[in-house]
Amino acid sequence: MIKIVSLICVLTLFGCASTHNNEIQEVDCIGIYLLGIFPYEQKVKLKIVQKRIDRFGHITYKAGANLGVHFMGRGLIKESEIQIVECK
Incomplete structure (x- = not known):
């Protein structure tokens, strides 16, 4: 019974790890x-x-x-924190 439960745990963890994909463009x-913050904001x-x-x-x-x-850190900026002006 313990072998079956451990096998199920391993397969579940493997399944969760294999679906982790980041799309990078x-x-x-x-x-x-x-x-900064108000009143010392700077764009x-x-x-x-x-x-x-x-x-x-x-x-x-990523800037x-x-x-x-x-x-x-890795230099990642959330979508809500930046305003995209122009893309080529």
């Missing part, structure tokens, strides 16, 4: 990102180089090399 866009233009869509449909963007703006 290379894009060439310009976006506006808002830095910054960013060059967007990647668009990522995870398995839940959440969209994140390219921008002077003066560096993002912590």
Whole structure:
């Protein structure tokens, strides 16, 4: 009985891990990102180089090399935090 339960657990975990796929698209866009909080807000233009869509449909963007703006970690920006201005 324990072997059957452990086999079911392994197959379930394997199934969950195999459905994890991120769709990554290379894009060439310009976006506006808002830095700071009111009343010290500043709008910054960013060059967007990647668009990522995870398995839940959440969209994140990755900024390219921008002077003066560096993002912590992997540098991913949520869709709600950036305003896309122009895409080529």
